[in-house]
Amino acid sequence: MRIIGGTGKGRRLVSPKGRETRPTQDKVREAIFNILESSGPYQRVLDLFAGSGAMGLEALSRWGGQATFVECSREALKSLSGNIRRLQMDEKARLVQGDLRRGINFLKKIGEAYDLVFMDPPYGQGWAQTIIPQFLDSGLVEESGTVVLEHEAKEFLPLEIGEWGIRDQRRYGQTRVSFYTFLKG
Numbered sequence: 639m640r641i642i643g644g645t646g647k648g649r650r651l652v653s654p655k656g657r658e659t660r661p662t663q664d665k666v667r668e669a670i671f672n673i674l675e676s677s678g679p680y681q682r683v684l685d686l687f688a689g690s691g692a693m694g695l696e697a698l699s700r701w702g703g704q705a706t707f708v709e710c711s712r713e714a715l716k717s718l719s720g721n722i723r724r725l726q727m728d729e730k731a732r733l734v735q736g737d738l739r740r741g742i743n744f745l746k747k748i749g750e751a752y753d754l755v756f757m758d759p760p761y762g763q764g765w766a767q768t769i770i771p772q773f774l775d776s777g778l779v780e781e782s783g784t785v786v787l788e789h790e791a792k793e794f795l796p797l798e799i800g801e802w803g804i805r806d807q808r809r810y811g812q813t814r815v816s817f818y819t820f821l822k823g
Contacts, residue, residue: 644699680754693756
């Protein structure tokens with residue numbers, strides 16, 4: 639796994655050991671960023687279920703700004719912290735050990751709204767259908783922002799949730815990527 643574009647292009651990332659974390663494949667990450675490129679740059683990024691931090695670190699490499707990484711696994715946080723140091727992004731990154739099974743209120747206490755949010759929850763546990771509605775209703779995403787949700791291809795989500803809707807959706811093998819944006823007017 640490596641950074642695909644920007645200041646860190648070509649730099650290798652370390653993934654946590656074990657099967658608990660499922661990193662986004664380089665080709666899928668590249669496709670996601672190709673789609674996002676037309677609506678970027680993004681300056682306030684939130685990477686939920688961050689794992690190695692590949693998505694948030696790719697955003698920092700391409701656009702700079704600031705990123706908050708949320709992960710509950712200590713092993714993953716260790717890998718993520720090492721990746722941040724290797725890429726010399728310490729001043730741009732904030733690590734938060736948080737368990738999203740307990741809700742998202744701890745994120746509200748940070749007091750930040752994000753213009754790009756990555757979510758890559760564990761597959762087969764109903765996370766996509768559980769977290770996306772509460773998150774889109776939370777005020778944690780700017781109206782001009784984008785939420786990128788990776789989920790199982792067979793798990794379908796509503797096209798609209800409140801004032802948010804799926805702008806684009808792509809399938810890559812067993813993975814589906816849904817891009818939520820604010821429905822204007």
